[in-house]
Amino acid sequence: MFFVMKYFHLCFQLLFFLLLVFSxxxxxxxxxxxxxxxxxxxxxxxxxxxxAERFGSALxxxxxxxxxxxxxxxxxxxxxxxxxxxxxxxxxxPRKTLQxxxxxxxxxxxxxxxxxxxxxxxxxxPARREHxxxxxxxxxxxxKRHVSSEPAAFSDREDALRQEAVKQARDGHLEDSLExxxxxxxxxxxxxKVAYDYLTVLGWAERDAEVVILADSMELDKAPLHVVDVxxxxxxxxxxxxxxxxxxxxxxQRWPDHxxxxxxxxMALADAGExxxxxxxxxxxxxxHPERRDVLSACVYAAxxxxxxxxxLDLHQRLLVLNPADPDALLGRIRALRFLGASHLALxxxxxxxxxxxxxxxxxLHNDAAAHQVRWGSYSPEAEKTRFLETDQALERISANLxxxxxxxxxxxxxxxxxxxxxxxxxxxxxxxxxxxxxxxSLQREDEFLPAYALKAAADAYLYLEQPEAAYxxxxxxxxxxxxxxxxxxxxxxADVELEEFDRAITRIDRLFAExxxxxNADRQRLTxxxxxxxxxxxxxxxxxxxxxxxxxxxxxxxxxDLKQELGGVYAARGWPRKAxxxxxxxxxxxxxxxxxxxxxxxxRFDLRQYGTAQAAAEDLYGRFxxxxxxxxxxxxxxxxxxxxxxxxxxYSDSSETDYGGNELRLGSTLYSSPLKEHYRLFAGILWxxxxxxxxxxxxxxxxxxxxxxxxxxxxxxxxxYTAAGAGGVGVGVAGLLHQDDQRSWPFAVEIRSxxxxxxxxxxxxxxxxIRFGFVHxxxxxxxxxxxxxxxxxxxxxxxxxxxxxxxxxxxxxxHYHLDGVVDLYASFNKKSDVPYYSPQQDASAxxxxxxxWLLWRRYQRAFRHRLALxxxxxxxxxxxxxxxxxxxxxxxxxxxxxxxLVYGIGWHRRIYDGDPxxxxxxxxxxxxxx
Numbered sequence: 001m002f003f004v005m006k007y008f009h010l011c012f013q014l015l016f017f018l019l020l021v022f023s024x025x026x027x028x029x030x031x032x033x034x035x036x037x038x039x040x041x042x043x044x045x046x047x048x049x050x051x052a053e054r055f056g057s058a059l060x061x062x063x064x065x066x067x068x069x070x071x072x073x074x075x076x077x078x079x080x081x082x083x084x085x086x087x088x089x090x091x092x093x094p095r096k097t098l099q100x101x102x103x104x105x106x107x108x109x110x111x112x113x114x115x116x117x118x119x120x121x122x123x124x125x126p127a128r129r130e131h132x133x134x135x136x137x138x139x140x141x142x143x144k145r146h147v148s149s150e151p152a153a154f155s156d157r158e159d160a161l162r163q164e165a166v167k168q169a170r171d172g173h174l175e176d177s178l179e180x181x182x183x184x185x186x187x188x189x190x191x192x193k194v195a196y197d198y199l200t201v202l203g204w205a206e207r208d209a210e211v212v213i214l215a216d217s218m219e220l221d222k223a224p225l226h227v228v229d230v231x232x233x234x235x236x237x238x239x240x241x242x243x244x245x246x247x248x249x250x251x252x253q254r255w256p257d258h259x260x261x262x263x264x265x266x267m268a269l270a271d272a273g274e275x276x277x278x279x280x281x282x283x284x285x286x287x288x289h290p291e292r293r294d295v296l297s298a299c300v301y302a303a304x305x306x307x308x309x310x311x312x313l314d315l316h317q318r319l320l321v322l323n324p325a326d327p328d329a330l331l332g333r334i335r336a337l338r339f340l341g342a343s344h345l346a347l348x349x350x351x352x353x354x355x356x357x358x359x360x361x362x363x364x365l366h367n368d369a370a371a372h373q374v375r376w377g378s379y380s381p382e383a384e385k386t387r388f389l390e391t392d393q394a395l396e397r398i399s400a401n402l403x404x405x406x407x408x409x410x411x412x413x414x415x416x417x418x419x420x421x422x423x424x425x426x427x428x429x430x431x432x433x434x435x436x437x438x439x440x441x442s443l444q445r446e447d448e449f450l451p452a453y454a455l456k457a458a459a460d461a462y463l464y465l466e467q468p469e470a471a472y473x474x475x476x477x478x479x480x481x482x483x484x485x486x487x488x489x490x491x492x493x494x495a496d497v498e499l500e501e502f503d504r505a506i507t508r509i510d511r512l513f514a515e516x517x518x519x520x521n522a523d524r525q526r527l528t529x530x531x532x533x534x535x536x537x538x539x540x541x542x543x544x545x546x547x548x549x550x551x552x553x554x555x556x557x558x559x560x561x562d563l564k565q566e567l568g569g570v571y572a573a574r575g576w577p578r579k580a581x582x583x584x585x586x587x588x589x590x591x592x593x594x595x596x597x598x599x600x601x602x603x604x605r606f607d608l609r610q611y612g613t614a615q616a617a618a619e620d621l622y623g624r625f626x627x628x629x630x631x632x633x634x635x636x637x638x639x640x641x642x643x644x645x646x647x648x649x650x651x652y653s654d655s656s657e658t659d660y661g662g663n664e665l666r667l668g669s670t671l672y673s674s675p676l677k678e679h680y681r682l683f684a685g686i687l688w689x690x691x692x693x694x695x696x697x698x699x700x701x702x703x704x705x706x707x708x709x710x711x712x713x714x715x716x717x718x719x720x721x722y723t724a725a726g727a728g729g730v731g732v733g734v735a736g737l738l739h740q741d742d743q744r745s746w747p748f749a750v751e752i753r754s755x756x757x758x759x760x761x762x763x764x765x766x767x768x769x770x771i772r773f774g775f776v777h778x779x780x781x782x783x784x785x786x787x788x789x790x791x792x793x794x795x796x797x798x799x800x801x802x803x804x805x806x807x808x809x810x811x812x813x814x815x816h817y818h819l820d821g822v823v824d825l826y827a828s829f830n831k832k833s834d835v836p837y838y839s840p841q842q843d844a845s846a847x848x849x850x851x852x853x854w855l856l857w858r859r860y861q862r863a864f865r866h867r868l869a870l871x872x873x874x875x876x877x878x879x880x881x882x883x884x885x886x887x888x889x890x891x892x893x894x895x896x897x898x899x900x901x902l903v904y905g906i907g908w909h910r911r912i913y914d915g916d917p918x919x920x921x922x923x924x925x926x927x928x929x930x931x
Contacts, residue, residue, distance in 0.1 A: 033066045034059070034132070037088040042075035044116060044186045045092060045140075051187070055139060062135035082106055082121040089124065090132065092116055109133050112140070158184060159193075166197050174205040189217075196227050203230030208237040220247065225255055232264055241272035259289070263298040270305035278302045282311075293322055300332060309339040330356055334365070343369035360412055363405065367418050370397040374426040384624050391429045398423045417443075421454045428457040431627035436461035452481040456488055463491070464629065466860055468498040486516065486525050493532065500858055502540040502815035509536050527553070531566060540815040543574050543781060561591040565600050572600075574780045576742040577607040595621070599630050606637060609710045612678040615641065640898050643930040645672040647685075655920030664691040664759070672708065681708040683717070691759045695836070698763025700725040702755065706733075713739055723753055727767040727795065737776075747774045747788070754792065761794065761837040768794040774804075782810035798832040798839060808851075816856075822849040824873075838913065840877045847873025847885055865893040867905070875911050883912035901928040 036059075038052045046052040049071055056069035070088065072078060075097055081088040083105045090109075098108060098117050110118040110133050118136055120129060162184055169177035181198040188194060195218065202211045211234035220228055228251045235244035248265035255261060262285060269278040282299045289295040296319050303312040313336035319329035330353055337346035347369045350357050357365065374394045402419045405411040420443060427436045440458035443450060450458075455478035462471035472495040479488045489512050496505035513529035516522045534549035547570045554563045564587030571580035584601045591597060598621060605614035618631075618638035625631045651666040670685030684705040691698050706719025716736025723729060731753025738746040754770035761768065774788030785807040792800040805825045812819035827844040849871040857864045871887035891905030904925040911918055 033068070034063065034090055035068050035070065035088050036090045037070045037072055037078055037081055038092055039072045039075035039078060042094055042097075043092050044182070045112060047183045047187055058139040059135055062138050063132065079106060082119065086121055086123070089121055090118065092118055110136055158188075162194055162197060166201070169201040169204060174201060177201050178205060178207075196224065199227060200230050203234055206237070208234040212238050212240070221250070221254075225251070225258065228254075229260065229264070232261075232268070236264070236268045236271060239271075241268050244268040245272060245274070259292075259295070263294060266298050266302050270302035273305075275306045278306060279308075291318075291322060293319060296322075297328070304332075304335075309336045312336045313340065327356065338365065338368055343371070359408075360415070363401070363408075363412070363415055366397075366401045366404070367415055367422065370394055370401055370419070371422045374398075374422055374429065388430055391426055394426050395423065395430065398426060417448055421450065424454060425457045428460050431464070433461040433464045437465065452478040452485065452488070455481070456491065459491065459495075463495060463498065466498075468495050471495050472499060486512070486529075490528070490532065493536070497536070497539045498860075500816070502536075506533075506536045506540060509533050527557075527560075531563065534570075535566060538570060538573060541813050541818075543570060546570050547574065559590060561587050561594045561597055565594070565596040568597075568600050568604065572604050572607055575778055576780070577604050578742045580604050581608065595625065595628070596630070599628075599634055602634050603637070606641070608712050609679070609715070610712055611641060611675065611710075614638070636898065640930055642674050643899070644674055645681075646670075646927075646929045646931070647672075648927040648929075649924070650926075651922065651924035653920060653922035655918050665689065670704075679709055679711050681710075682706075683708055683719075687755070689759050691763070693760050693763060693836075695764070698725070698759050700759055700762050709736075715739075721753070721755075723762065723767070725762040726765040727757075727762050729753060729767070731767075743778055745776045745778070747776060747786075748772065749790075756792065757794075758837040761796075761835075764836045766794055766796045766835070766837070768792045768800075782813070784808045794832075794835070796832070796835055798830055798835055800828060800830050800839070802826065802828040811850075816854060818853045820851040820853075822851055823847075824849070840879075840914075842878040843876060845873060845875045845885055847871050847887075849887075861895070861897045863893075863895045867891040867893060871909075877912065877914065880912065880915035883915075883917065884910070885912075886910040899930045902926075 036052075036056055038046050040046055040048050040052065043052075046055055052069050052071060056067045060067040072081075075093055078088070078091045078093055079097070079101055082091055092112075093116065095111070095115050095117055098106065098119060105122070107120040107122060107124070107129065108117050109120050109129060112118070118133075120132070124132075161180060165177040165180040165184070168174075168180075178198070178201055181194065181201055184191075184194045185198045195214075199211055199214050199218070202214065211231060215231040215234070218227075220231060223231075228247065232244050232247045232251065235241075235247060245265050245268035248261050248268060251258070251261045252265065262281070266278055266281045266285065269281065279302075282302055285295050285299060296315050300312055300315045300319070303309070303315060313333060316329045316332040316336060319326050320333065323329070330349070334346045334349050334356070337343065337349070343365060347365050350362055350365055374391065398419055402416065402423070405416050405419065420439065424436055424439045424443070427433075427439065436458060440450075440461070455474050459471045459474035459478065462468070462474065472492065475488055475492045475495055479485065479492065482488060489508070493505050493509045493512070496502070496508060509529065509532050513526075513533050516525045516529050519525075531550065531553060534546045534553070537543070537546035537549065547567075550563065550567045550570055554560070554567050557563055564583050568580040568584040568587070571577075571583065581601070581604055584597055584604060587597045588594065588601065598617065602614050602617035602621065605611075605617065615638045618634045621628075621631045622635040646669065648669045649666070650668075651664075653664045666687070666689045668685065668687040670683055673682040675681055682705070685703075687700075687702040687704070689700045701724040702721055703724075704719050704721035706717055708717040709715070714736055716734065718734045719732065721731045721733070723731060731751065733749065733751035733755070735749035735751075736747070738748070740746065749770070749772040751770045753767050756770055757766075757768045770790060770792045772788065772790035774786055776784065776786040778784045786805070788804045790802050792802075794800070803826070807823045809821050810818065811821050824847045825845070827842075828840070829842050830839040833839050833841045849869050851867070851869045853865055853867045855863060855865050867890070869887075869889040871885070871889075873885040874882055875885045876882040887907065887909040889905055889907035891903060894900075894902040902925075904923070906921065906923045909918075909920050909922075
């Protein structure tokens with residue numbers, strides 16, 4: 001046993017010695033030999049043993065080394081031979097096979113054009129790897145040059161195989177055919193028969209990307225017709241429309257009589273968006289082949305791609321003449337009618353030919369028909385009695401559609417939602433605004449996304465219902481979806497106005513006008529925006545600027561009825577009803593049915609006190625257009641005019657002056673009847689006043705009744721009264737205002753036992769008759785001046801004459817603030833001054849008042865203002881010199897719905913009486929109530 005072990009130990013030492021001596025030679029021999037392994041069934045570069053051997057021989061020459069080639073039947077076994085057995089140094093395997101191997105097992109050396117990878121086993125030195133890679137590149141490059149310059153011979157067997165592959169393709173076995181043709185092509189890519197057949201079968205298999213790549217290496221100008229056709233179709237299918245159209249054009253030059261090329265080019269041009277070129281080709285084809293179905297079908301495709309649905313409809317009709325039962329043409333006609341807005345006709349044909357549409361598509365068409373009818377109803381002419389006919393029919397159709405959907409199983413929720421949205425828009429058009437809001441809120445609770453046009457419908461409803469805050473928010477949502485929508489931006493302007501955000505409204509409309517002014521083909525929008533910039537100034541109180549803007553527009557378009565309406569409104573707002581009447585009547589001569597002009601004229605007739613014709617117009621317009629907000633306001637004005645009216649006044653004053661009275665209290669009320677015979681009102685009233693004087697308290701009661709008259713030229717009243725006081729008795733009076741024109745008027749009054757008689761005079765048994773006369777010039781809402789004079793003949797022999805002049809001028813105008821400057825001049829002359837009431841022989845005063853008015857809150861017909869007036873001046877009395885005249889007054893003014901006005905305020909004054917200064921305070925309240 002010991003001997004045997006010693007023997008093996010000596011052998012091992014001998015073997016180790018031999019390895020040390022001969023290992024360099026062995027390593028050198030290994031480095032100079034490359035073992036390769038290939039699987040021809042999976043290798044495009046080496047599809048057979050001969051190709052693999054040729055590669056091995058060429059690689060040996062490039063490396064100057066020995067290269068062995070071993071062939072395998074299964075590509076999946078190659079990684080084992082490379083990695084585990086290490087019997088193969090180099091192989092070629094598909095990329096997918098490599099990707100399935102664990103990372104690090106194989107070294108990826110080089111990727112080929114055929115998506116196959118040369119791989120090395122691990123353990124080969126980096127320098128050796130680079131040397132092998134360079135050699136492979138050299139061999140492959142030489143092989144390509146050899147193939148391109150010297151096509152390999154194509155045997156009869158291979159040609160028979162090609163023909164068999166084509167036959168298989170025609171029999172429907174495309175993948176088997178392609179596998180054979182691919183191998184033949186890779187073996188001999190320069191063979192045109194193989195290349196053309198391979199490309200053609202790829203086209204039949206709809207492998208368009210491969211067709212495009214393969215065709216890129218071919219000279220298509222020499223290719224046969226069927227190959228060019230396959231490539232052109234593949235380019236179009238691959239969405240290379242311009243390249244496809246260009247190839248078809250070249251083919252048409254080679255084969256001018258081959259119609260499919262013209263049809264293919266037409267469809268490629270349509271796909272490329274070359275509308276004009278496709279239209280020219282459509283005309284040419286229609287002229288040459290007016291009754292060919294394939295030509296008409298291609299022209300239909302081009303027309304529909306171009307959005308020319310009218311032409312598409314005509315072509316479908318021609319196809320139906322050729323074949324009335326053509327299902328594609330029947331469907332195309334329905335499709336074209338739907339796009340053209342004639343969904344009712346599309347629905348008619350869909351129901352006439354049942355089965356053409358799926359149930360969901362038919363219901364969608366029902367919805368579309370209703371939606372189109374909604375839009376048609378909003379654009380239809382206002383034919384008064386029938387103006388809502390289309391909309392009412394649309395509402396009925398929508399209701400029927402919704403009932404049908406709710407009754408159906410698995411009705412598409414999108415169609416139900418669309419039907420509800422269409423109903424909301426139709427209700428807006430029908431001016432059923434509360435229902436619009438209810439439906440909108442229901443959709444909101446269900447968290448339904450609403451398109452911009454539906455949001456606008458909801459916002460319009462809120463604005464109509466005088467909820468501008470909600471309307472503004474919803475308009476903003478719609479504008480977010482459609483930032484450039486003109487109508488939404490215009491609606492936001494009106495929401496701003498009703499929210500009293502005048503600065504924001506003016507900024508918005510001025511910006512909108514500037515943008516549309518720069519746009520082409522926007523004349524209608526430009527005119528609307530420019531007119532609205534003028535209206536914005538009307539709403540903000542800047543009437544001179546509004547007048548200038550709208551007059552400029554009117555001068556450029558003097559026959560436009562909308563401009564005449566708005567210009568007449570500006571004139572009326574400036575206090576020129578006769579000037580407004582002229583422009584409005586002129587507009588109605590050419591546009592007698594213009595509703596806006598009719599409404600404006602009715603309002604203007606109220607301003608001119610032509611109450612009979614104004615109320616008749618209001619009643620007529622309300623009977624015809626009860627849903628119109630402007631008509632409703634006119635009707636309300638007519639309603640308010642017919643109400644009774646109660647006026648109540650109360651006042652209190654106290655002063656430091658005791659000789660001529662102090663601690664005075666006044667109470668009075670007047671009740672007017674409803675109008676009689678258009679121009680008349682009866683009235684009755686009572687006035688009670690009390691004052692404390694040096695000789696005692698004086699109380700006066702005055703009862704009055706009479707008749708008021710109001711007409712175009714004259715406003716006035718006549719009354720009979722009775723005064724219960726020391727100098728009481730029956731009195732009469734006539735007072736009025738004669739209007740010469742829009743700017744000039746003449747006030748007058750004649751009284752027996754005048755209401756202006758001082759309370760202290762009455763207390764001492766003295767009464768007075770009076771006469772007054774004057775002139776008023778009202779240039780516009782910002783300037784007014786007047787002159788007046790009067791006489792009072794007292795029963796104690798005193799005769800008082802007075803003169804007065806005043807000027808009121810607007811100084812500052814803002815949307816919520818006005819500042820007026822008032823200059824007041826007064827002088828009086830009394831025949832007697834030794835009387836028990838204040839009667840200076842001669843006195844005069846001059847004062848300036850700054851009258852400030854702020855609008856603190858307004859909500860449509862309700863408003864709250866306050867007013868502060870500060871007065872400074874001088875008072876001169878004969879025999880006592882001149883002294884300062886000071887005053888201040890603060891008031892609140894409330895208005896409610898045109899039926900109720902309340903004004904109350906307090907004041908302070910300081911002036912001189914008989915050389916002695918007097919400080920006084922006063923307060924007053926007035927109420928005007930229509931009922």
